[in-house]
Amino acid sequence: MRVTDSVKCCICNTNAEETCDHLFIHCPTAYSVWKIFAEAAGIQGPMVQFRQVINLWWEVDCGGKRKPLIHVVPIFTIWQIWKRRNIVRNGVTMSTHTMFMEINNYLYLFTKIRYPWLRNLPNTWPSIVKILEEYTPLVCSRVVYWEHPPMGRFKCNTDGTSKGNPGPGSTAFCVRDEGGNLIFAEARNVEICTVVVAEVKALRAELKYCLENGLLPLIMETDSLIVKKVLDGVWEVPWSISVDIQCIERWMVNVEVEVVHTFREGNSLADFLANHVAHFAGTDVNQF
């Protein structure tokens, strides 16, 4: 956005030049809008320069909950001032109250989208600020660990890494029985690829090994949510893994194989092996 120095401000009729600082900060209308929103948010400080005012909002110490909302105020305010300047320049009027209401409405909509779980959200800026000040998020936690497969089943954990994403990749899988005994584990380096590609290659290698060795029924556990969603048909198949996914789906027909998702904490052995081999230059395949 470029505001030329030679043009007079069309909003305030004070014969002031339309500089960036005047139009967006010192012009009485702009100043009053900034002030109304700043006071309600408890933001204090001189408003001297365009960049300094934005920093005032962006560097305010307001805690993580309100930060996204506070950071967005300058964007809506500047946009509204610029819009009004163009409306007035074209011979139409726009009151300060309308400006205030529009910014207020943008902030309300932003809050609704950013904090969808907040019920009965008020629609005025001071009340929104107050609600977020008093809001305490409910924190839930649960312990994640590897669990034994049900009786008579095998469980295979897989993981894929990519150092650089894309970068040199590695895959690993480990099969355990119902008692948690390790039956087989393998980790290998693969060509330069992304994490998702490495994850799928690990799953494919695992399924191939288990089918060839009759380790069925099988639970394949991965910490890649994308792989799980793709195999469930919920997410679209990225082209980079489509060939491997087709192969896995073909192999899964008519065999008792289930794919489940776990968090990294529940996948620690495969995660360790994949990372271990990635740092082990010179050896391409490790079997345990």
Ligand SMILES: [Zn+2]
């Ligand atoms: Zn002005």
